[in-house]
Amino acid sequence: MADTGRQHTDAPASPTTEDTPSEAGKPDLVPILELRSLTRVHGSGVATVNALREINLTVRAGELVAVMGPSGSGKSTLLTLAGGLDTATSGQVLVEGVDLGSLSRSALARVRRNRVGYVFQDYNLIPALTAAENVSLPRELDGASTRTARREALAALEEIGLPEVADRFPDEMSGGQQQRVAIARALVGDRRLVLADEPTGALDSETGESVLALLRSRCDAGAGGVMVTHEPRFAAWADRVVFLRDGMMVDEAAGNGPESLLSPGALR
Ligand SMILES: Nc1ncnc2c1ncn2[C@@H]1O[C@H](COP(=O)(O)OP(=O)(O)O)[C@@H](O)[C@H]1O
Numbered sequence: 300m301a302d303t304g305r306q307h308t309d310a311p312a313s314p315t316t317e318d319t320p321s322e323a324g325k326p327d328l329v330p331i332l333e334l335r336s337l338t339r340v341h342g343s344g345v346a347t348v349n350a351l352r353e354i355n356l357t358v359r360a361g362e363l364v365a366v367m368g369p370s371g372s373g374k375s376t377l378l379t380l381a382g383g384l385d386t387a388t389s390g391q392v393l394v395e396g397v398d399l400g401s402l403s404r405s406a407l408a409r410v411r412r413n414r415v416g417y418v419f420q421d422y423n424l425i426p427a428l429t430a431a432e433n434v435s436l437p438r439e440l441d442g443a444s445t446r447t448a449r450r451e452a453l454a455a456l457e458e459i460g461l462p463e464v465a466d467r468f469p470d471e472m473s474g475g476q477q478q479r480v481a482i483a484r485a486l487v488g489d490r491r492l493v494l495a496d497e498p499t500g501a502l503d504s505e506t507g508e509s510v511l512a513l514l515r516s517r518c519d520a521g522a523g524g525v526m527v528t529h530e531p532r533f534a535a536w537a538d539r540v541v542f543l544r545d546g547m548m549v550d551e552a553a554g555n556g557p558e559s560l561l562s563p564g565a566l567r
């Protein structure tokens with residue numbers, strides 16, 4: 300599954316791209332997320348806020364895209380629209396080719412549950428559920444048996460390095476532990492789109508790196524990922540970095556290490 304998108308198609312390949320992975324946005328891979336002229340206006344009259352203006356972005360299988368920009372620039376709005384948690388004023392969001400705006404409420408809820416893993420800035424764990432129950436909940440809502448969902452949840456907690464918190468409630472965990480449990484919840488099951496709003500905000504740098512490694516490996520296995528971050532060293536894990544300002548996409552850079560952000564010509 301992971302490599303299907305990487306195989307060469309029958310279309311004639313140009314000699315320069317034949318033997319090397321394509322650079323600019325991996326154009327040979329399946330789009331997981333497409334934002335088309337995406338616009339979100341809040342309020343009306345003098346209180347109007349243009350949270351996002353005409354954003355175009357494609358994230359393909361295997362790609363992790365970092366979103367950077369000052370506070371209020373529209374980063375969280377972009378993620379909530381991409382995850383079907385908010386509705387665009389105009390423009391389209393396509394997840395694996397499906398226009399979220401065309402779906403009924405129940406169909407949209409199903410896409411959010413099975414196709415999208417969302418890591419909220421403030422974790423959003425359910426206080427009355429243990430870590431394992433929080434992680435298994437979306438799988439149970441998908442129809443997995445309690446036993447299967449628990450097994451998957453324990454495996455996900457193991458993967459994030461926190462098997463010992465399985466039976467703890469959120470208020471019995473540190474902020475960093477809660478954040479990692481929220482990430483386990485987003486990665487459990489076969490989610491093809493992973494959206495993370497400052498997933499490393501509450502973490503020390505070592506734990507932050509391990510969280511990024513998880514997101515990276517999920518994308519390497521065929522998911523598409525979008526992550527909001529303020530930290531260039533975390534953005535360096537991404538294939539591309541897009542920059543927002545006042546709801547507009549102002550720049551895009553290949554994320555080949557932090558240095559690439561500083562080199563002349565990195566920003567177009
Ligand atoms: N529900 C809302 N009602 C009104 N304005 C909002 C709402 N949500 C966000 N905004 C405004 O939209 C802009 C973008 O917000 P946001 O996407 O949260 O930015 P960021 O995540 O980059 O800090 C800000 O000016 C914010 O105040």
Ligand SMILES: [Mg+2]
Pocket residue numbers: 374375376420496
């Ligand atoms: Mg935000």
